[in-house]
Amino acid sequence: MSEQGFTQHTGIAAPLDQANVDTDQIIPKQFLTGVTRAGYGKHLFHDWRYLDLEEKEPNPAFALNKPEHKGASILLARENFGCGSSREHAPWALADFGFKTVIATSFADIFYGNCINNQLVPVALSSAQMDAVFAAVKANPAVNITVDLPAQTVSFDETSFSFEIAEHHKNNLIKGLDAIGQTLELTNAIEAFEKNQPAWL
Amino acid sequence: MAKTLYDKVWQAHIIDQIGEDSLIYIDRHLIHEVTSPQAFAGLNEKGRKVRRPDRTVGTMDHSISTRSLAIDACGPANALQLQTLATNCEEHGIQLFPVGHQKQGIVHVMGPELGLIQPGMTVVCGDSHTATHGAFGALAFGIGTSQVEHVLATQTLKQSRAKSMLINVNGKLPVGITAKDIILAIIGKIGHAGATGHVIEYAGEAIRGLSMEERMTVCNMSIEAGAKAGLVTPDEKTFAYLEGREYAPKGQDWEDAVAYWKTLYTEEGATFDTVVELEAADIAPQVTWGTNPGQVIGVNTPVPAPEDFSDPIEKESAVKALAYMGLKPGEKLADVSVNHVFIGSCTNGRIEDMRAAAQIAKRGKVADSVTAIVVPGSGAVKRQAEEEGLDKIFIDAGFEWRLPGCSMCLGMNDDKLVAGDRCASTSNRNFEGRQGRGARTHLVSPAMAAAAAITGRFADVRDYQE
DSSP states (O other): OOOOOOOEEEEOEEEOOOSOOBHHHHSOGGGOOOSSSOSOGGGTTHHHHBSSTTSOSBOTTSGGGSGGGTTOOEEEOOTTBTBSOOOTHHHHHHHHHTOOEEEESOBOHHHHHHHHTTTOEEEEOOHHHHHHHHHHHHHOTTOOEEEETTTTEEEETTEEEEOOOOHHHHHHHHHTOOHHHHHHTTHHHHHHHHHTSOTTO | OOOOHHHHHHHTTEEEEETTEEEEEOSEEEEOTTTSHHHHHHHHHHTOOOSOGGGEEEEOOSSOOSSOOOTTTTOHHHHHHHHHHHHHHHHHTOEEEOTTOTTOBOHHHHHHHTTOOOTTOEEEESSGGGGGGGGGTOEEEEOOHHHHHHHHHHSEEEEOOOEEEEEEEESOOOTTOOHHHHHHHHHHHHOTTTTTTEEEEEESHHHHTSOHHHHHHHHHGGGGGTOSEEEOOOOHHHHHHHTTOTTSOOHHHHHHHHHHHTTOSOOTTOOOSEEEEEEGGGOOOEEEOSSSTTSEEETTSOOOOGGGOOSHHHHHHHHHHHHHHTOOTTOOGGGOBOSEEEEOHHHHOSHHHHHHHHHHHTTSOOOTTOEEEEOOSBHHHHHHHHHTTHHHHHHHHTOEEOOSSSGGGTTSSSOOOOTTOEEEEOSSOOOTTTTSTTOEEEEOOHHHHHHHHHHSBOOOGGGGOO
């Protein structure tokens, strides 16, 4: 779990204009045999990003491979991003590739939580606001987009949208806290709870 | 205020309130090789211990061969991952059922059959199909690896309360319609993200009429509707299933446990954030046509056209899905040929699934153009099936009878498809590339899969009823 905080990030975006992007697409199963958290970025979106199995032939039609989106640190997507498998390898791969934040219409629950635990900031905007962000990137791929977490805003050109995020998620992302360390401070309460559990458990 | 089943289980596990979150106690933690190594590494880096090794149980399922018991049968990377699980369990004093152990099985098949899952428990696992265990009235949900580490270290999780959804499946289930058809029909109705942020309670006459294994099939795919978890009220079937199982309470504990379990139901007048009604009589055998589980139709319904969808996102998804699946609008599934059949997985790898598939398999032979594999969900399922002679029925009909594991549901071992293959599969995800890059997956029930193996195309299993 990363322990550096996130406050504000400015960068260019890669537009992945589709709904229901599942974690099998983000990082396919053949790359899940690792025992560390590192090195998944090169396999990110493998099936879509490469024409071959050896990852030697990039698919020129795929957003991440287009020259104008090289160096993107913000990923744009649509509804239900990160659905399917609970694999945390998905946010590991996105972060390892260089993404700091994913801006989408909505996220699947487990993926959203996994992002929070990995300092990858999930930003949910309305469908109309996403249309505007996609349009801005289409008009000018080099447009700088700023995600300001304390202010809860996404800004580009003259536009600024606010987004919702739970206070505790926001605090965890900003402070980069060790969640386990925090809970271990409540060990007395955990012990007390365990003492009251029924005998059959 | 009248409480739902979810309210009761949730409230019984709150240790502390931290802002908007609750710190909840986790009664049972299941682990496997794919999503646990980084969690143990995190513990070891910080010198932390597993708080309750006695509440944690491990099995090997995702990365293992279904042809060989050798741990390195699927290459050195899989072997290292499996060996890492064994080492971690040994170092931290956790019970592990490794490859070849008589209790080994897919984590969501093994847990219930050993009695590890009981009503009113909180159950987690680094696997999204943990929702399976809601069939017992346990609050069970999938978590990421950082959370696996959190549970190992503290036996707790910080969670916010989910919204509640009641899904009533009214009336009796028609002949030939299975639990798999119910859950696929539900996902078809509410959509692949229809229950995001919710815990579902499944109710109604058709759900009450299901066996425990069938309820597991329904709850298993709650995640495919986007739900955090799925629940069924525990009843006499639940208690009868659990009684005498290895990890179920015994003696006075059993009496006390059952008395408590009987309090776990949604009270009259309790309200839900969302209510969905389905008529069991309207459900036909289901087949997915697209690349998410919400893209599903009855076996006799023509493949839809993008124009059939008013929502622009769904319309575009349909265009992409039809192209990937190589299907045309209006096409009949009965005219679509399959060359692979997979029967197994945490959705449909239990003994009743094996029996349902065998009932159809004994009516014919696997078509020459089809490769069909049957993968029991656990060692116990395999032994039971062999005792009943089901393995012989499958083998005589031309199916391959394999060793237990997750297998072709996700193809982390060598059971995978290649581009252009078309598979009738009893698993839970028809995502692009799920069973192999470029391969096409159609989700169906075990009986429908067996019928597809014999006919080489999709067939209405109701035509096989006696």
